[in-house]
Structure formats: structure tokens, C-alpha cells
Amino acid sequence: MSETTTPLEGPDLASGVAQIADGAMLLGHARGEPVLLARRGDELFAIGAICTHYGAPLADGLLVDDTVRCPWHHACFSLRTGAALRPPALAPVSCWRVEQSGDKVYVREKLVQQAPAPLPPVAGIPQSVTIVGGGAAAHAAAETLRREGYSGRITMLSADSSRPCDRPNLSKGFLAGTAPAESNPLRPATFYQEHAIDLRLNAPVAALDVRARQLHLVDGTRHAYDALLLATGAEPVRLDIPGATLRHVHYLRTLADSRALVAKALTSQRAVVIGASFIGLEVAASLRARNVEVHVVAPETVPMERILGPHVGNFIRTLHDRHGVTFHLGTTAASIDKQGVRLNSGEDLRADLVVIGIGVRPLVELAQQAGLVIDRGVVVNEYLETSVPGIFAAGDIARWPDRLSGECIRVEHWVVAERQGETAARNMLGRRERFEAVPFFWTEQYDFGIAYIGHAQRWDRVDMDGQLDLDVRDCTIVYRQGGRKLAVAVVHRDLEGLCAEVEFEKAIAAMA
Numbered sequence: 001m002s003e004t005t006t007p008l009e010g011p012d013l014a015s016g017v018a019q020i021a022d023g024a025m026l027l028g029h030a031r032g033e034p035v036l037l038a039r040r041g042d043e044l045f046a047i048g049a050i051c052t053h054y055g056a057p058l059a060d061g062l063l064v065d066d067t068v069r070c071p072w073h074h075a076c077f078s079l080r081t082g083a084a085l086r087p088p089a090l091a092p093v094s095c096w097r098v099e100q101s102g103d104k105v106y107v108r109e110k111l112v113q114q115a116p117a118p119l120p121p122v123a124g125i126p127q128s129v130t131i132v133g134g135g136a137a138a139h140a141a142a143e144t145l146r147r148e149g150y151s152g153r154i155t156m157l158s159a160d161s162s163r164p165c166d167r168p169n170l171s172k173g174f175l176a177g178t179a180p181a182e183s184n185p186l187r188p189a190t191f192y193q194e195h196a197i198d199l200r201l202n203a204p205v206a207a208l209d210v211r212a213r214q215l216h217l218v219d220g221t222r223h224a225y226d227a228l229l230l231a232t233g234a235e236p237v238r239l240d241i242p243g244a245t246l247r248h249v250h251y252l253r254t255l256a257d258s259r260a261l262v263a264k265a266l267t268s269q270r271a272v273v274i275g276a277s278f279i280g281l282e283v284a285a286s287l288r289a290r291n292v293e294v295h296v297v298a299p300e301t302v303p304m305e306r307i308l309g310p311h312v313g314n315f316i317r318t319l320h321d322r323h324g325v326t327f328h329l330g331t332t333a334a335s336i337d338k339q340g341v342r343l344n345s346g347e348d349l350r351a352d353l354v355v356i357g358i359g360v361r362p363l364v365e366l367a368q369q370a371g372l373v374i375d376r377g378v379v380v381n382e383y384l385e386t387s388v389p390g391i392f393a394a395g396d397i398a399r400w401p402d403r404l405s406g407e408c409i410r411v412e413h414w415v416v417a418e419r420q421g422e423t424a425a426r427n428m429l430g431r432r433e434r435f436e437a438v439p440f441f442w443t444e445q446y447d448f449g450i451a452y453i454g455h456a457q458r459w460d461r462v463d464m465d466g467q468l469d470l471d472v473r474d475c476t477i478v479y480r481q482g483g484r485k486l487a488v489a490v491v492h493r494d495l496e497g498l499c500a501e502v503e504f505e506k507a508i509a510a511m512a
């Protein structure tokens with residue numbers, strides 16, 4: 001996830017190139033590093049050309065004002081400073097000085113990135129911030145507080161046994177064995193020390209006392225808070241059938257879960273995956289990469305049809321068929337024993353590994369027990385503040401008023417959780433910034449990836465432009481309700497995905 005091993009392409013920008021057009025980007029290099037040259041009006045910018053998330057080429061992205069958006073998962077970088085303005089990228093890209101001389105443009109020396117100016121201790125800035133959680137939203141909030149110059153105490157109380165990790169990768173490259181294990185933590189341990197973030201692992205919180213402004217930890221200790229962010233995420237729904245707690249039955253949420261699954265996969269021949277959700281199917285693909293025979297059991301007749309529509313659902317099924325996965329659809333698991341899984345259809349499937357992926361439930365107990373308003377999630381306003389002033393919630397637990405759909409929604413997307421963590425952090429510093437990011441998620445199965453922009457809880461029409469089958473994967477799918485465009489999914493059309501995001505943002509801005 002760094003700008004290192006990419007072969008250099010394009011011209012040597014340090015030696016000078018001809019002027020580029022307004023709104024254009026040019027991929028080149030300078031002193032051995034890939035550099036993106038971009039022009040906006042009369043201004044020229046040069047920043048690192050490789051996204052710090054998973055290494056996408058930013059030259060394939062989209063210029064929006066003085067930023068560039070990444071084609072793969074829509075991170076956003078400042079052309080002026082290289083700062084990562086929107087997750088999922090956390091680290092900045094480098095930035096170079098650009099000089100025009102005659103009719104040529106030269107990329108000169110690299111600019112030193114400025115440390116944020118410390119925030120003055122004015123009224124309204126909390127003395128300390130406590131974050132319950134150690135996942136996407138929690139980490140993004142802590143990092144944002146420091147980026148904004150907050151110098152008060154930051155404590156993260158996480159039930160996890162490991163540092164904040166790249167959760168989406170746990171069912172993909174990490175499980176398949178294609179991503180290096182060391183790439184998984186979002187930040188190294190030294191990051192938390194250097195930024196004075198007191199990250200406490202194995203520190204589950206048992207109760208929240210709003211009147212005393214205290215958290216009660218499971219280990220019996222108490223922790224007083226000033227400003228508080230709840231980012232407890234979600235946990236897998238447990239399957240309540242005989243045998244579901246046997247040792248070879250796995251769920252997947254944490255790094256520890258994924259490690260246990262990898263260890264078991266190494267000695268397994270046959271797996272049954274219960275559930276054809278994103279996680280279930282990503283797990284199926286990753287286990288196939290390890291040559292484990294995979295059977296998928298699910299009640300629906302077309303996987304993912306409810307979210308992505310019948311065309312994509314049927315394609316995904318065909319894709320898995322092609323990779324040797326056997327589906328048992330329209331049925332459910334009745335019981336599990338050491339030999340395998342018995343289905344309600346009466347069929348017995350042999351298995352030495354069972355993975356259950358039947359959805360998640362938001363962990364709202366702390367908020368609920370403390371009397372915060374709950375409605376299938378923790379209810380927050382447009383500033384991500386809960387019904388108790390000064391207590392914010394972000395990520396999988398938060399149900400917020402989404403302008404685009406006009407509904408209060410709760411989503412389980414990585415990028416949304418990170419962006420909410422950022423907004424909540426700024427609002428804890430008194431910014432009053434509305435959360436208006438357009439929801440975004442992606443899934444990857446084998447060599448197939450799809451990105452989804454917007455949110456269509458329900459849709460009555462799906463239009464596909466392009467082709468999606470085993471030979472050609474190149475399409476845009478639009479989901480509408482009552483004629484209104486609510487979401488867009490793209491396959492191999494990254495720019496269209498970015499343009500859809502910008503179009504939704506404009507629609508939201510017009511509602512202001």
C-alpha cells in the first residue's frame with residue numbers, strides 16, 4: 001500500500017513537458033517516483049500518482065475542483081497538498097513544486113508536508129475524546145482528530161485483540177492468501193504512539209452511564225469521558241441450529257476470525273458456506289483460491305438479487321459455478337455435525353469446514369441500555385450526534401437521515417464507516433458538518449469486482465448498459481424507484497462510477 005514498486009510510465013516530468021490542457025492529467029515520473037501532473041485553470045499541480053489505499057493509478061481517476069478521486073474505491077486527494085481528504089485512503093501522497101518556463105512545465109523538488117497547526121484550547125473543544133470501538137469508524141475518527149490539530153487526550157477502547165485492521169480484506173486477499181499478512185493493520189503500532197492515541201485492546205465496554213459521564217469496562221474499571229463516540233460496529237448473526245457451535249464452524253468479523261479460518265482452510269478438503277451474502281461469497285471465492293471444495297447453501301434462488309438485481313445475481317452465480325462452487329439454493333441448513341451439514345431439503349453435505357455468513361446485527365446494546373434513541377440502529381442526526389448531546393455514533397450502528405434517498409438509513413459499508421468517523425470527529429470539535437457522503441461499497445470475488453454508489457433500499461426498475469457475462473464484463477447498472485435514480489453499480493467502468501458519485505453530490509447540494 002505504498003508508492004514503491006510500480007514501474008515508471010510516461011515522460012520524465014523533471015526534464016520538462018509541453019503545457020497540458022485545463023482539466024487534463026498526465027502520468028509521468030520525477031526522480032524515480034510516479035507523478036501525476038494536473039492542470040486546473042492557470043494552476044498546475046504535481047502529486048504522487050499511486051493511491052495510498054491499494055495502489056490504484058490516480059491518472060485513471062477523476063479531477064473534481066482541486067482534488068483527484070481514485071478510480072477504485074473513491075478516495076480523494078488534494079492536488080494542493082497531497083492530503084488524503086476522503087477514505088479509504090488514510091495516508092497522503094507526495095506533492096511536488098511545479099514551475100512553468102517558456103512553453104514547458106517542470107516538476108521540481110518535493111514539498112515538505114506541513115504538520116497540522118494545533119487547535120487553540122477554545123470553549124467548546126472537549127478536554128478529551130473517548131471512542132468506543134477499534135474498527136473503521138473509530139480509527140478514522142482518532143486519526144482525523146489529530147489531523148485537525150486536536151491536542152487533547154484520545155482514548156480508543158476496543159473489544160478487538162488486534163489493532164484496527166483492513167476488515168474488507170479479511171474475506172478477500174488475506175483469506176485467499178494473496179495479500180501479505182503485514183498489509184492488514186490500518187496503521188503500525190508506532191502510529192498510535194507517535195500520535196498520542198491511547199489505543200486499548202481487549203477492552204470491551206460493558207455499560208455507559210450518561211449522567212456520570214462514565215464508561216464501565218468489562219474488567220471492572222471505569223473511564224470518565226468528556227466527548228464520546230460510539231463506533232461498536234456489528235457482529236455476525238449466529239445460526240441457531242444443532243451443531244452450530246462445533247469447533248469446525250466459523251464466523252468472520254475480526255482478524256482473529258480470519259486467522260482461524262486460514263488455519264482451518266489449510267487442512268480442509270471440503271467447506272460448506274451457509275449464506276450467499278457478500279461475505280459468504282467472498283469466502284467461497286477465497287477458499288477456492290486455496291483449492292478447498294466449496295458448497296454454498298442459501299434460501300434465495302439468485303444470490304445477491306435483492307441488492308444488485310437479477311442480472312448481476314445470475315452472473316455472480318455463473319462465475320462461482322465456473323470456479324467449481326456448488327450451489328444449494330432455495331434451502332437452508334437444518335443441522336451441523338462433525339461430518340457435515342444436513343439441509344432442510346433432506347440432503348447431506350459432507351464438510352470438514354463450515355462458514356456461516358448470514359448477515360450481521362448492529363451492536364447497539366451500550367447505547368440502548370444508556371437510554372439513547374434506537375431504531376434498528378443508533379439514531380443520529382445529520383451531524384451524527386445521538387439523542388444525547390455530546391455523544392456521537394458512526395459506522396455500522398448509526399442510522400442517519402440520508403438526503404439523497406430522503407430516508408433514515410443504516411448501511412454496513414467500510415468507506416461509509418470511515419467517512420462517518422471523520423465527520424463525527426470534526427463535529428466533536430464543534431464544526432457542525434453535515435454527513436452527506438454518497439454511500440459507496442465494493443465487492444471482489446475471484447477477478448471480478450463491482451462498485452456500488454448510492455443507496456437503493458428498494459427499487460422498481462433496473463437498467464443495464466453494457467454486457468456482463470463470462471466473456472465480457474463491462475457495464476453500468478442503474479437502480480430506480482418511482483423514476484428516481486437511487487444507485488449506480490459499475491463493472492470495469494470506474495470513471496462512470498466516479499461521475500455517478502459527483503452527480504449524486506450535486507443532487508444533494510441542490511437540496512440544501
Ligand SMILES: Cc1cc2nc3c(=O)[nH]c(=O)nc-3n(C[C@H](O)[C@H](O)[C@H](O)COP(=O)(O)OP(=O)(O)OC[C@H]3O[C@@H](n4cnc5c(N)ncnc54)[C@H](O)[C@@H]3O)c2cc1C
Binds near residue numbers: 133157171204232396
Ligand atoms: C469480512 C468482511 C468483509 C467486508 N468487506 C467489505 C467490502 O468489501 N466493502 C465494504 O464496503 N464493506 C465491507 N465490509 C463491511 C465493513 O467492514 C464494515 O461496514 C465496517 O467495518 C464498519 O465499521 P465500524 O467501525 O462501524 O465497525 P467495525 O469495523 O466492526 O468496528 C467495531 C469495533 O467496535 C469494537 N466493539 C464492539 N463492541 C464493543 C464494546 N462493547 N466495547 C469496546 N469495543 C467494542 C469491536 O471490537 C471493533 O473494534 C466487510 C466486513 C467484513 C466482516
Ligand code: FES
Binds near residue numbers: 051071089
Ligand atoms: S485503491 Fe484508491 S481508494 Fe482504493
